[in-house]
Amino acid sequence: MSRSDYEVIIGLEVHAELSTKTKIFCSCPTEFGGAPNTHTCPICMAMPGTLPVLNEKVVEYAVKAGLATNCEISRNSKNDRKNYYYPDLPKSYQISQFDQPLCEHGYVEIETEEGKKKIRLTRIHIEEDAGKLNHDDFGGGSLVDLNRAGVPLIEIVSEPDIRSAQEAEAYMRKLKSILEYIEVSDCKMQEGSLRADVNVSVKKKTDTKLGTRTEMKNMNSFRSIVRAIEYEVERQIDVLEDGGKIDQETLRWDDVSGKTFSMRDKEDAQDYRYFPDPDLVAIKLSEEYIENIKNTLPELPESRKQRYLEQYNLSEKDANIITASKYLSDLFESAIEVCNNPKAVNNWIISDISRILNETETEPIAIPFDGNQLGKLVVLIDKGTISSSIGKKVLEELFENPRDPEDIIKEKGWIQISDEGAIKEVVSKILEANPQSVADFRAGKDRALGFLVGQAMKETKGKANPKMLNEMFLEELKRGI
Amino acid sequence: MEITELTVHELQEKLKNKELTITEITKAYVNRINEKEKDVDAFVTTLTEEALQKAEELQSKMNSGEITGDFAGIPIGIKDNICTKGIKTTCSSRMLENFVSPYNATVMEKINSENLINLGKLNMDEFAMGSSTEYSYFKTTKNPWNLNKVPGGSSGGSAAAVAANMVPWALGSDTGGSIRQPASFCGVVGLKPTYGLISRYGLVAFASSLDQIGPITKDVKDCCMLLNLIAGHDEKDTTSEDMPKKDYTKCLKNDVKGLKIGVPKEFFGDGINQEVKTRLENIIEEYKNLGAEIEEFSLDIAQYALATYYIIACAEASSNLGRFDGIRYGYRTPEFSNLKELYKKSRSEGFGEEVKRRIILGTYVLSSGYYDAYYKKAQQVRTLVMNEFDKAFEKYDVILTPTAPTGAFDIGEKSNNPLEMYLADICTVSVNIAGLPAISIPVALNSEGMPVGMQLIGNRFKEETILNAAYTIEKKLKFREKYKPEFKGGAK
Numbered sequence: 022m023s024r025s026d027y028e029v030i031i032g033l034e035v036h037a038e039l040s041t042k043t044k045i046f047c048s049c050p051t052e053f054g055g056a057p058n059t060h061t062c063p064i065c066m067a068m069p070g071t072l073p074v075l076n077e078k079v080v081e082y083a084v085k086a087g088l089a090t091n092c093e094i095s096r097n098s099k100n101d102r103k104n105y106y107y108p109d110l111p112k113s114y115q116i117s118q119f120d121q122p123l124c125e126h127g128y129v130e131i132e133t134e135e136g137k138k139k140i141r142l143t144r145i146h147i148e149e150d151a152g153k154l155n156h157d158d159f160g161g162g163s164l165v166d167l168n169r170a171g172v173p174l175i176e177i178v179s180e181p182d183i184r185s186a187q188e189a190e191a192y193m194r195k196l197k198s199i200l201e202y203i204e205v206s207d208c209k210m211q212e213g214s215l216r217a218d219v220n221v222s223v224k225k226k227t228d229t230k231l232g233t234r235t236e237m238k239n240m241n242s243f244r245s246i247v248r249a250i251e252y253e254v255e256r257q258i259d260v261l262e263d264g265g266k267i268d269q270e271t272l273r274w275d276d277v278s279g280k281t282f283s284m285r286d287k288e289d290a291q292d293y294r295y296f297p298d299p300d301l302v303a304i305k306l307s308e309e310y311i312e313n314i315k316n317t318l319p320e321l322p323e324s325r326k327q328r329y330l331e332q333y334n335l336s337e338k339d340a341n342i343i344t345a346s347k348y349l350s351d352l353f354e355s356a357i358e359v360c361n362n363p364k365a366v367n368n369w370i371i372s373d374i375s376r377i378l379n380e381t382e383t384e385p386i387a388i389p390f391d392g393n394q395l396g397k398l399v400v401l402i403d404k405g406t407i408s409s410s411i412g413k414k415v416l417e418e419l420f421e422n423p424r425d426p427e428d429i430i431k432e433k434g435w436i437q438i439s440d441e442g443a444i445k446e447v448v449s450k451i452l453e454a455n456p457q458s459v460a461d462f463r464a465g466k467d468r469a470l471g472f473l474v475g476q477a478m479k480e481t482k483g484k485a486n487p488k489m490l491n492e493m494f495l496e497e498l499k500r501g502i
Numbered sequence: 503m504e505i506t507e508l509t510v511h512e513l514q515e516k517l518k519n520k521e522l523t524i525t526e527i528t529k530a531y532v533n534r535i536n537e538k539e540k541d542v543d544a545f546v547t548t549l550t551e552e553a554l555q556k557a558e559e560l561q562s563k564m565n566s567g568e569i570t571g572d573f574a575g576i577p578i579g580i581k582d583n584i585c586t587k588g589i590k591t592t593c594s595s596r597m598l599e600n601f602v603s604p605y606n607a608t609v610m611e612k613i614n615s616e617n618l619i620n621l622g623k624l625n626m627d628e629f630a631m632g633s634s635t636e637y638s639y640f641k642t643t644k645n646p647w648n649l650n651k652v653p654g655g656s657s658g659g660s661a662a663a664v665a666a667n668m669v670p671w672a673l674g675s676d677t678g679g680s681i682r683q684p685a686s687f688c689g690v691v692g693l694k695p696t697y698g699l700i701s702r703y704g705l706v707a708f709a710s711s712l713d714q715i716g717p718i719t720k721d722v723k724d725c726c727m728l729l730n731l732i733a734g735h736d737e738k739d740t741t742s743e744d745m746p747k748k749d750y751t752k753c754l755k756n757d758v759k760g761l762k763i764g765v766p767k768e769f770f771g772d773g774i775n776q777e778v779k780t781r782l783e784n785i786i787e788e789y790k791n792l793g794a795e796i797e798e799f800s801l802d803i804a805q806y807a808l809a810t811y812y813i814i815a816c817a818e819a820s821s822n823l824g825r826f827d828g829i830r831y832g833y834r835t836p837e838f839s840n841l842k843e844l845y846k847k848s849r850s851e852g853f854g855e856e857v858k859r860r861i862i863l864g865t866y867v868l869s870s871g872y873y874d875a876y877y878k879k880a881q882q883v884r885t886l887v888m889n890e891f892d893k894a895f896e897k898y899d900v901i902l903t904p905t906a907p908t909g910a911f912d913i914g915e916k917s918n919n920p921l922e923m924y925l926a927d928i929c930t931v932s933v934n935i936a937g938l939p940a941i942s943i944p945v946a947l948n949s950e951g952m953p954v955g956m957q958l959i960g961n962r963f964k965e966e967t968i969l970n971a972a973y974t975i976e977k978k979l980k981f982r983e984k985y986k987p988e989f990k991g992g993a994k
Binding site for chain 1: 845
């Protein structure tokens with residue numbers, strides 16, 4: 022059989038760290054980093070006798086996420102214990118939610134080649150993160166760091182509605198974008214604050230029964246999600262084509278070799294012995310509470326995009342790129358407020374800013390300058406104070422060492438030459454030095470004008486006003502005819 | 503009268519009238535501990551030196567007027583599963599033999615802020631699992647009435663220390679009867695408050711939905727005073743109830759006229775010792791004479807309470823005790839070759855037999871495939887038990903039962919028979935299942951000269967009703983005036 026006879030079934034369990042100031046069950050800071058075990062207290066270190074107290078912000082953030090993804094919000098919910106032993110789990114159970122999650126039955130829409138597609142969400146529940154094990158370079162064992170233990174997470178579980186690696190990526194990007202918009206998670210994938218467990222299975226299109234799935238845990242970049250799915254799909258089809266069968270197992274994706282490996286330490290199917298946590302009272306949400314959150318929900322990417330299409334006449338493609346990231350979108354809007362030139366700001370974001378982000382593998386959240394600075398840059402060009410080629414240099418400066426663009430051009434001496442006398446001087450000099458080009462132009466070769474302007478720009482280190490240069494060259498050249 | 507024979511309210515009176523000083527009181531208790539501890543073995547950790555020093559400090563602060571307060575300088579003993587900062591909290595387990603808590607339990611914060619003097623940490627069944635204090639890793643506490651008999655458990659050290667006048671009062675904890683049954687065996691007063699009345703923060707958890715800290719005292723008035731000290735909402739424990747503070751001494755009216763007392767016949771049936779029944783029937787007559795209305799009724803569901811209790815308690819315990827894994831604190835096996843072995847050996851060596859038995863039982867009932875048949879079913883029965891009690895409290899103010907099916911039994915008599923040991927809780931567990939308050943007070947001696955306790959169960963947060971009913975019969979019976987523990991027998 023050929024590959025096209027197979028259908029790929031993918032489901033994602035996405036974990037997002039919530040950006041609350043304090044942990045889910047104690048008042049320790051959630052801040053990333055910090056010397057090991059400095060963001061801890063008797064509660065998150067699971068000292069005997071301590072008790073958890075649920076951080077209400079966590080519930081609020083999870084409800085926001087639920088509402089933003091079209092979920093039903095449970096009026097009655099509870100916390101359950103998931104029991105297992107590991108040194109990074111100090112209580113030997115994780116407080117999670119089992120059969121009564123906060124949010125259920127939602128969906129998000131993604132763009133596919135065939136158009137819009139709904140990916141259904143099974144549920145969103147709250148839980149606590151575990152600590153981290155560090156290899157001990159001196160003793161050779163492992164050292165436990167509990168700074169991350171008790172950092173609040175939401176787990177967003179999708180239905181197996183995803184049919185390709187590309188759809189998985191689009192879905193993940195969409196979730197990231199939504200979570201950023203509603204400001205419940207900073208979604209820094211490198212720091213692990215957004216990560217996914219990916220479930221993959223394949224089946225023949227003619228089969229009605231789903232195939233056996235494998236799970237790849239803790240994927241924290243779009244690229245590895247795509248590569249891992251593509252690899253795993255190929256591997257599973259190869260196994261089936263060879264008459265083999267797929268084992269239901271947890272796999273580890275190795276980015277370096279580009280392969281998945283079986284995780285041997287998982288012996289049998291774990292029995293987590295879930296049961297309701299008797300230390301915590303049930304979570305009861307009133308209609309009013311949910312309504313209040315609904316009313317404070319910010320504008321979501323989809324509606325911002327629509328607004329950009331209508332209000333600013335952006336192309337669908339550009340509007341998609343800008344609204345995909347809340348940070349880009351916020352940058353766009355605040356820059357427009359300063360310069361009132363949406364087209365120009367759009368161009369800067371789509372071309373130069375996106376290029377630099379790509380080249381330096383930077384997330385939009387890490388853009389060091391703000392909309393005010395970008396807006397001022399556009400104003401300087403619009404006013405003719407600098408040329409757009411100088412503008413590109415100013416942008417690079419903004420990435421390097423963000424400050425007021427006016428200060429940058431003053432400091433660097435990049436202010437455009439618009440003085441008629443000065444321009445005339447340059448034009449004369451260039452005409453004198455390039456008689457051949459002058460002759461070419463007069464012989465009808467219009468391209469020679471471009472060359473002459475280029476030479477003049479070179480001479481002035483790009484500072485000459487290009488419009489004035491153009492006009493003056495034309496004037497001089499035509500005069501001689 | 504000896505200083506150590508006085509109740510706390512009597513001590514307060516004498517401190518106020520300057521008949522006694524804090525130092526005199528503390529010295530008297532330290533001497534008593536030094537004299538009796540070798541016979542009774544009530545303490546895991548004694549703090550006699552620290553107590554004397556604290557007494558000096560408090561006395562001079564008292565003299566200079568720097569501190570006032572009704573409880574300053576009153577000694578107390580603390581069950582060794584309540585976390586005390588800087589002092590070992592062992593839960594009478596090898597697992598926590600050298601464990602020093604970095605923080606104070608909320609009840610300890612309250613006690614310290616009132617300047618009480620902690621005389622030491624009291625012995626118990628390991629992790630509060632047991633009914634005789636024989637399951638302590640360190641020592642078996644003896645019953646001051648007869649040193650060959652158990653003091654009950656799991657708060658056996660607390661009850662024995664109060665009975666032996668080694669502390670004027672003590673804190674215990676009660677998950678299935680662990681305050682009331684030892685109080686009954688040792689002839690003292692023990693109260694299991696309503697679930698949610700006392701903060702559990704800092705009580706090393708056995709079964710979170712059942713555990714409750716409570717007072718063990720010489721009389722009912724002291725019980726009210728200690729309850730005043732420790733009760734109240736705590737934002738660190740979300741299962742603690744937020745309600746206005748009460749003064750429980752105010753409910754002591756010495757009057758039960760018109761009080762409706764229900765007597766469930768199931769608590770006077772098979773399995774209850776005939777002598778216990780007879781003694782309690784006399785008390786029921788006394789209550790009638792005092793003007794209470796007595797009625798027998800059926801609390802049929804109670805027969806399922808013990809099974810329900812052991813499923814829920816063990817399930818929660820199996821999860822609560824997971825944190826003792828040899829990683830961060832507590833016992834770690836000296837030799838291991840991998841993580842699994844570290845866990846296995848640390849826990850096998852660090853826990854005693856009874857604790858392991860309950861962890862295994864609890865793990866089993868939560869396992870997939872068994873959850874519905876055991877844990878879920880037990881939770882359903884729990885709801886039925888609650889409903890049945892609710893119904894009873896529509897008719898009665900108080901429910902009267904024996905505290906334990908027998909008086910104190912001999913050391914060694916049941917320690918190798920877990921099922922028989924579990925039956926010692928048959929009268930007390932349903933109270934924890936339903937989250938109700940209940941008090942045990944001594945009402946008589948049996949033919950072996952051992953105390954017999956009566957249990958009064960109240961509706962949720964109606965501690966006052968049972969405290970007053972207990973106080974009234976206490977006044978009538980004068981048990982403390984008539985009988986004293988005699989430290990009979992014993993090998994030493």
